[in-house]
Amino acid sequence: MRYYLTLFIVWLVSPMLVLSADRFPTFQEQTIDAEIGKVCYAVTLVDVDGDGEKDIVAVSENRVLWYQNPTWKSRVIIRDATPRDNVCIAPADIDGDGQVDFALGAGWTAMGTIHWIERGESLDETWQVHPIGEERWLHRMRWADVLGTGRAQLVISPLNATVGQGVRLTAFEIPTNPAKDRWLPTVLNANLNRMHNHWHTDFDQNEVVDTLTASQEGVHLIRRATDGWNTIKLGTGAVADDPSQSGAGEIKAGRLADGTRFIATVEPMHGHSLVVYTAGSPKDALWNRHVVDDGFRRGHALWTADMDGDGGDEIVFGHSDTPEAPGVNVYQATGAGGTQWKKHVIDAGGMATEDLMVADLTGDGRPDIVAGGRATHNVKLYINLP
Numbered sequence: 522m523r524y525y526l527t528l529f530i531v532w533l534v535s536p537m538l539v540l541s542a543d544r545f546p547t548f549q550e551q552t553i554d555a556e557i558g559k560v561c562y563a564v565t566l567v568d569v570d571g572d573g574e575k576d577i578v579a580v581s582e583n584r585v586l587w588y589q590n591p592t593w594k595s596r597v598i599i600r601d602a603t604p605r606d607n608v609c610i611a612p613a614d615i616d617g618d619g620q621v622d623f624a625l626g627a628g629w630t631a632m633g634t635i636h637w638i639e640r641g642e643s644l645d646e647t648w649q650v651h652p653i654g655e656e657r658w659l660h661r662m663r664w665a666d667v668l669g670t671g672r673a674q675l676v677i678s679p680l681n682a683t684v685g686q687g688v689r690l691t692a693f694e695i696p697t698n699p700a701k702d703r704w705l706p707t708v709l710n711a712n713l714n715r716m717h718n719h720w721h722t723d724f725d726q727n728e729v730v731d732t733l734t735a736s737q738e739g740v741h742l743i744r745r746a747t748d749g750w751n752t753i754k755l756g757t758g759a760v761a762d763d764p765s766q767s768g769a770g771e772i773k774a775g776r777l778a779d780g781t782r783f784i785a786t787v788e789p790m791h792g793h794s795l796v797v798y799t800a801g802s803p804k805d806a807l808w809n810r811h812v813v814d815d816g817f818r819r820g821h822a823l824w825t826a827d828m829d830g831d832g833g834d835e836i837v838f839g840h841s842d843t844p845e846a847p848g849v850n851v852y853q854a855t856g857a858g859g860t861q862w863k864k865h866v867i868d869a870g871g872m873a874t875e876d877l878m879v880a881d882l883t884g885d886g887r888p889d890i891v892a893g894g895r896a897t898h899n900v901k902l903y904i905n906l907p
Contacts, residue, residue, distance in 0.1 A: 544829070545828075545829050545851075545853060545863075545865055546828065546829055546887065546905050546906055546907065547906045548867050548889075548890065548903040548904060548905060548906065549903070549904040549906055550868065550871070550901060550902075550903055550904075551593075551901065551902045551903075551904060552899060552900075552901055552902075553577055553579075553588050553593050553595075553891070553899075553900040553901060553902050554579065554586070554588070554595060554899060554900040555898075555899050556898050556899065557579055557581045557584075557586065557893070557898060557899065557900055558581030558582050558583065558584060558898065559581065559582045559606075559898065560581065560582055560606070560875060560894075560895050560898070561579050561580065561581060561875055561876065561893025561894050561895070561898065561899065561900055562580045562581065562582070562606065562607055562608050562609070562875060562876065562893070563579070563580040563607075563608065563609050563610050563875075563876045563893065564577065564578065564579045564580070564876050564877065564878050564891050564892070564893045564900065565578045565610050565611065565612055565878060566578070566878050566879075566880040566882065566891060567612040567621050568621065569587045569589070569621060569644070570589060570644060571620065572590075574590040574591070574882070574884060575590060575880050575881070575882055576588060576589055576590045577590070577593070577882070577891055577900065577902070578598070578610065578612070578623070579893055579900050580607045580608070580609070580610050580625070580893075581607065582605050582606040582607060583600060583601050583603075583605055583606075583607065584597060584598075584599065584600045584601075584607075585597075585598040585599050585607065585610065585623070585625065585638065585648075586598060588900070590882060591883075593902075596644065596645075597647070598623070598638060598647075598648045599625075599638060599647060599648055599650060600647075602647075602650045603625065603627035603628065603634060603636055603650060604627050604628030604631065604632060604634055605627070605628065606627070606628070606629060606630070607625060607626070607627045608626050608627065608629040608659065608660060609625070609626040609629075609659070609660065609661050609662045610623055610624070610625050610626070610662070611623065611624045611662045611663055611664050611675065612664075613664045613673060613675075615637050615639070615695055615699050616639065616699055616700075620640060621640075622637060622638060622639055622640060623637075623638040623648075624636065624637055624638075624653065624662055624664075624675050625637075625638055625650075626659040626660070626661075626662050626677065629658060629659050629660060629680075630658065631657075632655055632657055633655055633656045633657040633658055633659035633679060634652065634654075634655055634659070635652070635653040635654045635655065635656065635659060635662075635675075635677065635693070636650050636651060636652060636653060637650075637651040637652075637653055637699055637700070638650055638651075639651060639700070651699070651700045653675070653693060653704045654693065654704055654706065656677060656679050656683075656689065656691065657679065657681075657683045658679040658680045658681040658682075658683060658688070659677055659679050659680075660678060660679055660680040660716070660717065660718075661677065661678045661717075661718050661719060662675055662676065662677045662678075663675075663676050663719065663720070663721055664676070665721035665730045665732070666730055667692050667709065667721065667730050667731075667732060667745065668692055668694070668707060668745070669729065669730075669745065670694070672694075672695065674692040674693055674694050674695070674707075675692070675693045675695075675704070676690070676691070676692045676693075676709070676719065676721065676732065677690070677691050677693070678690050678716045678717075678718065678719045678734070679716065680715060680716065680717060681714070681715060682714055684711075685711050686711070686712055686714075687710070687711050687712040687713045687714050687716075688711070688713060688714060688715075688716045688736075689708050689710075689711050690708065690709045690710045690711070690713070690716065690719065690732070690734065690743065691706045691707065691708050691709065692706070692707045692709060693705070693706050693707075694707070709732060709743050709750050710734070710741075710743050710750060710752055712752065713734060713736040713737070713738050713741065713752075714736060714737045714738065715736055715737040715765075715768065715790055716734055716735065716736040716737075717735055717736070717769075717770040717771060717790045717791075718734075718735050718770065718771050718772055719732055719733060719734045719735070719772070720732070720733045720772050720773055720774060721733075722774045724742055724744070724774070725744075729744075729745060730745075731743065731744050731745075732744075733755075733772050733774060733784065734772065735758075735768070735769035735770055735771055735772035735786055735787075735790075736758075736768055736769065737758075737764055737765075737767055737768040737789075737790070738754075738758070738767075738768055739754060739755075739756050739757045739758035739767075739768050739769060740754070740755045740756035740757075740758060740769050740772065740784060740786060740798060740808070741753060741754050741755060742755055754807065755784065755798060755807065755808045756769070756784070756786070756798045756807060756808050756810055757807065757810065758786070758788050758789060759788040759789040759792060759794065759796075761789070765789070765790075766789050767789055768788070768789050768790065769786040769787065769788045769789065769790070769792075769796070770786070770787045770788065770789060770790030770791055770792055770820070770821075771785075771786060771787035771820065771821065771822065771823040772784065772785070772786050772823065773785050773823045773824060773825045773836075774825065775825030775833075775834035775836065776833065776834055777833040777834065777854050777857075777858075777859055778831055778832040778833030778854075779833070779857050779858075781799060781857065781858055781859050782799070782800060783797050783798060783799050783834075783859040784797070784798040784808065785797055785798075785813075785823055785825060785836045785838075786798070786823070787820035787821070787823060787838070791819045791820065791821065792817070792819075792820050793815050793816060793817050793818065793820065794812050794813075794814070794815040794817070794820070795812075795813045795814045795815070795817070795820065795836070795838050795852065796810060796811065796812055796813060797810075797811045797813050797836070797859055797860075797862070798810055798811070799811065799858060799859045799860070811859070811860050813836070813852055813862045814838075814850075814852070814862075814864060816843075817840040817843045818840065818841075818842035818843045818844070818847075819840060819841045819842035819843075819847075820838065820839075820840045821839060821840060821841050821874055821875055821876070821895075822837075822838065822839035822840075822874045822875065822876050822877040822892070823836065823837065823838055823839075823877075824836075824837040824877060824878060824879045824890075825837070826879040826888045827888070828851055828853075828879075828887075828888055828905060829853065830887070833854060835851050835852060835853050835854070836851065836852040836862070837849065837850075837851050837877060837879055837890055838850050838851075838852065839872065839874025839875075839876075839877045839892055840874055841873040841874050841875060841894070841895045841896065842873065842896075845870060846869040846870045847870065847872065847873040847874065847896070847897070848866065848867065848868035848869045848870060848871060848872050848873075848874065849866075849867040849868040849872055849874055849877065849890060849892055849903065850864055850865065850866055850867060851864075851865045851867055851890075852864055852865070853865060867890065867903055868892070868901070868903065871897065871899075871901070872892050872894050872897055872899065872901055873894045873895045873896040873897040874892050874893070874894060874895070875893050875894060875895040876892070876893050877890060877891060877892040877893070878890075878891050879891075882902065882904075883904060883905075885905075885907075887905040887906075887907070888905055889902060889903060889904050889905050890902070890903040890905075891903075
């Protein structure tokens with residue numbers, strides 16, 4: 522009798538387990554700024570006011586603004602203080618005072634200026650802008666200790682080459698006096714072209730920070746070595762006779778619940794396809810390329826995060842020019858190995874995504890999405906609901 526009772530309970534509970542495994546969160550949309558400017562070029566999520574909650578920071582062609590959590594009241598950090606157009610931003614405590622500052626890239630098609638933005642005595646004051654350097658076609662920047670000094674460097678990737686055969690992926694070290702001393706540059710790679718983005722990760726899990734790049738030549742790993750820097754090709758990217766339609770444009774790394782590592786890309790630059798790479802065999806072979814979804818126009822933003830609490834990362838993807846329905850999608854792995862994914866549409870038509878980022882903004886432990894728009898000129902928050 523106990524045996525049949527157990528079978529009955531298993532039969533009754535099994536559908537509930539399946540439903541739980543298939544369940545995916547819904548997202549509540551909230552407009553943070555309906556008209557930030559001509560373009561919202563970049564967003565970042567960081568605790569600006571020191572209250573322990575992440576705020577939203579967004580960049581337009583001539584302004585940097587922050588929106589205070591939880592009211593999302595907007596404040597201007599700088600306005601018309603850098604060459605147009607501002608294009609990228611990265612937060613860090615640059616002067617060591619325990620409060621967040623920002624590195625900012627501006628004037629990106631004309632001269633490519635790199636700045637440190639220092640806060641004033643209070644958050645009601647306009648922030649002060651200091652020069653760091655110049656790199657024409659400067660496009661993306663991130664903080665990471667790629668040099669292994671114990672303190673993060675500012676790593677920049679230009680879009681197009683202006684010196685030599687490729688763009689200069691460069692790490693700038695914070696000097697003793699960041700406002701007056703020279704920020705020393707170290708070139709990590711100068712052989713790749715149309716590098717639309719890069720991403721830092723401990724790729725080998727050996728406590729050394731590596732750099733993944735998405736360029737016209739495909740997907741590469743830039744790794745520090747005893748005699749300099751090694752560049753290892755991991756993926757081909759899109760393949761086409763036209764070089765402008767080849768390679769990759771956006772890149773992030775993730776891990777599934779079963780431990781499978783993957784690399785997500787948009788291909789080619791401003792491309793039509795969302796692609797996942799999984800490790801090849803043997804270890805030194807190119808990674809296996811899987812097209813997850815296609816038919817987009819100007820795919821332009823990626824993030825990986827565990828959106829549904831299952832212990833594995835999903836892919837958050839934004840596109841800007843897909844006819845009638847630019848927006849934000851989340852892709853959920855549906856099987857082992859990272860070869861099959863299910864699409865969840867978060868915004869269809871209301872966000873011409875230029876950039877997006879993921880973090881818990883509500884304090885409930887669930888990651889939320891913030892996106893900034895190009896043709897839609899807006900900033901939106903998508904709250905992850907249970």
